[in-house]
Amino acid sequence: MTKDVIALTQRMPDAWAVLAGLLSGGPDKLVNATGEGAVVQLCDEQGRPLVSVEAPLLIQVEGEAERLLGTTDAPRVPFWWTEARATTGVPEAERLAGTFAARLAALSGGTAWPPEAARSLGVVQSDGISVAPTPAAAQPAVDVLTDKVAVVIMDRPVVAMTAWLSDAFRAAAGAERGLQIVTPPGTRLSPAVLSAMPGWPSRWVVQDERDGYYDGLSGAVLRWQEGMFATVVPAGATEDDPRTPVAASYQQVVNTGERQLAVTFRTVHPADERLVLGGALETVWRELTGEPPAGWGTAEPANLPWSPGRLTDVAFARAPEPTWLVVVGGPERPGLATVRITRTKAGVEEDVTLAFGYGPGEELPLDALPRMAEALATRHRLQSMLLQLRKAGRGLTVPPRFEGPGVPLAFVLGAEEVRAMPDDRAVRTPLSEPPVRLGPKARPAYYYPLPGDPSDLGGWAEFERLVRHLKGA
Known part of the structure; x- marks a missing residue:
């Protein structure tokens, strides 16, 4: 699963700190810029991105790191938020992103999230790595691209309407595709994402041990079929009686009094x-x-x-x-x-x-x-x-x-x-x-x-x- 790694620093990462982070894969890695310079990418020998880094964002609002990341270790406001996104299916890319964030935190004073992804400052051995071809890799937030949907895989406590995801929404809409967000079972959705979610075939796809995948908003059990996640149609179903199965995890209602x-x-x-x-x-x-x-x-x-x-x-x-x-x-x-x-x-x-x-x-x-x-x-x-x-x-x-x-x-x-x-x-x-x-x-x-x-x-x-x-x- 794709990993987002975030450096939360007291000082704005200067050019030398960013350069040190980008060299986490060794000096032979290629550096590319996209998004009118707002995104810097660490690439393989063919120029395909391993890690994409968003421009640092100055956070002046108390509680945002805790709300979206669940961390209480962020510096006091104002602080700088720098996101790095590793390419899907490449373990070395995830370690590169973690090392990048760890180096930024060490040089600019701060912490990295998640802590376990950013423990090493050493060079990551990544020679000979092959990554996803374009066009999927051309959009940093998109992990899988078909003629029907763009799929974004996210492993965060809260799926937020980040600049990454906002770009993915726009790109999918411009290409007349749906956007499907895939998350592990413990992830929640920000109301900001929910308000922007377009209609079918866009959906929130939740991984589940018992049912495989289900829709996080309706509970409908899903399968990957014909180039997208779609509802399971059981035998004997009709248009008037679709009999769509609902995941057991979705039905576990807890009344907290909130x-x-x-x-x-x-x-x-x-x-x-x-x-x-x-x-x-x-x-x-x-x-x-x-x-x-x-x-x-x-x-x-x-x-x-x-x-x-x-x-x-x-x-x-x-x-x-x-x-x-x-x-x-x-x-x-x-x-x-x-x-x-x-x-x-x-x-x-x-x-x-x-x-x-x-x-x-x-x-x-x-x-x-x-x-x-x-x-x-x-x-x-x-x-x-x-x-x-x-x-x-x-x-x-x-x-x-x-x-x-x-x-x-x-x-x-x-x-x-x-x-x-x-x-x-x-x-x-x-x-x-x-x-x-x-x-x-x-x-x-x-x-x-x-x-x-x-x-x-x-x-x-x-x-x-x-x-x-x-x-x-």
Whole structure:
């Protein structure tokens, strides 16, 4: 399995430290640059990459190494995060990556992850090594390439939306292929990856001792067939009764008492050079946690301290192309959001998916939800918002086993949407509980309370009735 090895250093690795690391396979190894110089590769005699090294990233957000790597040995922020990825199926390549990270850590002051992969500083004997041919090796994150899918094999505690993986998503989409991520059973998925995962044939493939492979999100048993991982079709299955087997490991449900509060909303702003983005997300964070977000970035780990101004600069520099961002909270209150900023005919849209995690003894800020919704409706041009409660882990990462769906706590309709409705449709609904008016009487938004009982999925039927009513169906 491919290994990612990461150096976490107090100082930025200078040119001599990087050179010493790259010579971990001996001075006869070839060095190549790709990705407009952002990726350096250690190659074999034919120029095919053994190890690919990403440019160092300055991490200024507390807790990212622990969140994504499970390590508490990282230097204090700010520190430098340098990733090296070894080519699949070449044990010497993994040792080269480990030695590279160990040398960087020794020369620049820090540690390497995982510790067992970076114990030696000595030259790795790699003469005569043959590696995967292009085009698979041309994309550092891709391990197997077929005419249907690109396969990425990852052995990390958390599969994060790294720059590597983001490039793989884009490359697969550009080639009209699916992306399949293969992991060992102990790995979890970052919500940021889950939000970006395209539809079939893309999937999360989990290795399993009993069933071989299964889909980490549905539990369906998988086999490698016709150039991709696909569901097993048992004898006697029909289109109406597919009888897809579900892995036993996926069905091992554990009730820890932990919960997640999920917030999904959209704001629409007039396109204006004075516009500052991120204010709605910061308002939600402050209302529900008492603090602003800790940091943000265009990939994971989130490396920049929270700054709506810098966020806005990045989005405007990329316009009219959309901008995808990840935003995180501090370790004391796990929170993670993905933000998609898009320029449309209506203006500048922010689509936000956010979740906060709570332990068994921690109280959820349910009383603050109407106040938070009113702040968005009156100050941040809220279009709509859905609030949900889930029985799921406090740490927010997605395990390869069944977690129950969320249940709706409330739906919020912005003032412009209310104004566009005929008569009093927004006020007189089929729900048993009347909506709560938000904002001024002349320009109201409405907060629609829903049952919100995690043990009863009937709240979705109520939500569907409400939406059908609001649409005039």
